[in-house]
Amino acid sequence: MTSDEAFSFAADPLADPVFAASGARPAAVCRGVGKTYRTATESVTALDDVSVEIPRARVTVVVGPSGSGKSSLLRLLACIDSPDAGEVLIAGQRVDQLGARARRALRQRQVAYLFQRPGENLLPYLDAVAQIRLAASLRGAPVTAAEALALLDRLGLAERADHHPAQLSGGEQQRLAVACGVVGDPALVVADEPTAELDTAAAERVLIAMEDLAAAGVGFVISSHDPRVMAIADGFVRLDHGRLVTS
Ligand SMILES: Nc1ncnc2c1ncn2[C@@H]1O[C@H](COP(=O)(O)OP(=O)(O)OP(=O)(O)O)[C@@H](O)[C@H]1O
Secondary structure, X not given: OXXXXXXXXXXOHHHOHHHHHHXXXXXXXXXXXXXXXXXXXXXXXXXXXXXXXXXXXXXXXXXXXXXXXXXXXXXXXXXXXXXXXXXXEEOOEEOOOOOHHHHHHHHHHHEEEEOOOHHHHOOOOOOHHHHHHHHHHHOOOOOOHHHHHHHHHHOOOHHHOOOOHHHOOXXXXXXXXXXXXXXXXXXXXXXXXXXXXXXXXXXXXXXXXXXHHHHOOOEEEEEXXXXXXXXXOOEEEEEEOOEEOOO
């Protein structure tokens, strides 16, 4: 699919063959979402009446010019921020109606957020297996060391099982972060420019990992200007001045 194409889903997500096969709800849905930032002197409308659906088992890439609202949308999807208008659903649950504690719990269980800088996604004092096991436990779905190792193996990191982040390259760190993101079966992995700090070879391996792991059922939503990221997209959300571009 090219960046000129957009997702077109059946009105009923369960009528979509992928969802019908998995019986899954969309990972996330935004309906008529608005977000305005207010400072003492001005207010900036970052998102205006945006409705999108992020399916499971696919990679959705959010594109648009600088300032178009990509990060704002990702922050809403990651439950870091709340909308001023509209609804956000994660795994079928309305986020905007939850109090802070319940929102944190939903986020912990269902959402992973990947920072641009690989090192920021990991704890410096844990080895790779321990990082994965901690992520799974926090998600309420503990895994054994053998299961963590199998996931590392799938991502080409088996040799790094007992390495700490400082002993890993940026690309290896980001692949480990992807592993931590998907373990425990969250609905959604949100990644803001995940390849921006990586060279081509490292970026490609991270993207292959994302593509591979998305197929297992998690929905990836990625903000990026990177053509390498766009190349793995199953669909796009295109924003301009905070509004969805549909044509
Ligand atoms: N905390 C904030 N306070 C005030 N304005 C903000 C805040 N965060 C974002 N904005 C404004 O909201 C608009 C959308 O910002 P956002 O970061 O979502 O865009 P973006 O598409 O991710 O941009 P970029 O590609 O440059 O990262 C911009 O005009 C930005 O200046």
